[in-house]
Amino acid sequence: MGVRHTVGAALAPRISEMAPGLTSAFVREALHRAIVGVGPLSGAVEGAEKQLKEQRGDVDRAVHEVIEFHVRLAGAQGFLTNIGGLVTAAVAIPTNITGLALIQCRMIAGIAHLRGYDVHDGRVRNAILVALLGEDEIEQMIKKKKLPAPPMAMATAPAHDTTLDPLISSTVATNLITKVAGKRLATTVGRRVPVVGGFIGLGADGFGTWRAGRYADREFRPRAAR
Numbered sequence: 468m469g470v471r472h473t474v475g476a477a478l479a480p481r482i483s484e485m486a487p488g489l490t491s492a493f494v495r496e497a498l499h500r501a502i503v504g505v506g507p508l509s510g511a512v513e514g515a516e517k518q519l520k521e522q523r524g525d526v527d528r529a530v531h532e533v534i535e536f537h538v539r540l541a542g543a544q545g546f547l548t549n550i551g552g553l554v555t556a557a558v559a560i561p562t563n564i565t566g567l568a569l570i571q572c573r574m575i576a577g578i579a580h581l582r583g584y585d586v587h588d589g590r591v592r593n594a595i596l597v598a599l600l601g602e603d604e605i606e607q608m609i610k611k612k613k614l615p616a617p618p619m620a621m622a623t624a625p626a627h628d629t630t631l632d633p634l635i636s637s638t639v640a641t642n643l644i645t646k647v648a649g650k651r652l653a654t655t656v657g658r659r660v661p662v663v664g665g666f667i668g669l670g671a672d673g674f675g676t677w678r679a680g681r682y683a684d685r686e687f688r689p690r691a692a693r
């Protein structure tokens with residue numbers, strides 16, 4: 468894991484050369500599309516409410532199903548965007564990054580909604596994005612005073628601190644790029660077996676999404692009775 472992170476960090480600055488349009492703004496766009504819906508994928512609230520109905524109003528079971536659905540979705544896109552060799556890397560890496568951001572944002576937004584949070588609130592949106600970083604990364608950033616608080620505290624802050632918006636967008640974008648770039652290089656250069664790369668991408672994206680979902684499940688505690 469450490470080697471992959473190191474490789475990803477080294478490759479991350481080159482992503483902007485491979486895909487000039489992939490800036491930190493894509494994180495906010497992914498979150499927006501995750502909440503309002505895109506293509507055949509409904510918005511986060513609609514998807515969460517559908518799961519709640521299927522689970523007969525049991526919020527915890529609905530959260531579990533939201534996580535499971537998005538883990539499968541992330542695994543599928545991870546497989547599809549990691550099949551191919553180095554020739555397709557310039558296209559596959561940006562696609563994998565934006566796809567993963569959209570899927571994980573939709574999942575966490577759905578969990579937040581089920582727990583009583585307004586996903587249209589700027590504080591909650593920032594909390595959703597921060598949750599993508601994962602518990603370990605967040606703890607380190609809080610210790611270094613790069614973040615003021617964990618997602619739960621940010622979502623329930625007295626007011627929306629807009630000065631945090633660009634910092635969070637940039638940090639999350641860099642984190643996603645580092646993870647995906649490192650995985651991509653490991654699968655296409657280290658192994659040089661394209662289809663194997665697909666299966667590794669499936670496992671990595673699925674597991675990463677599961678971890679993000681479990682963290683969000685713990686972090687976004689119930690805010691009000693439904």
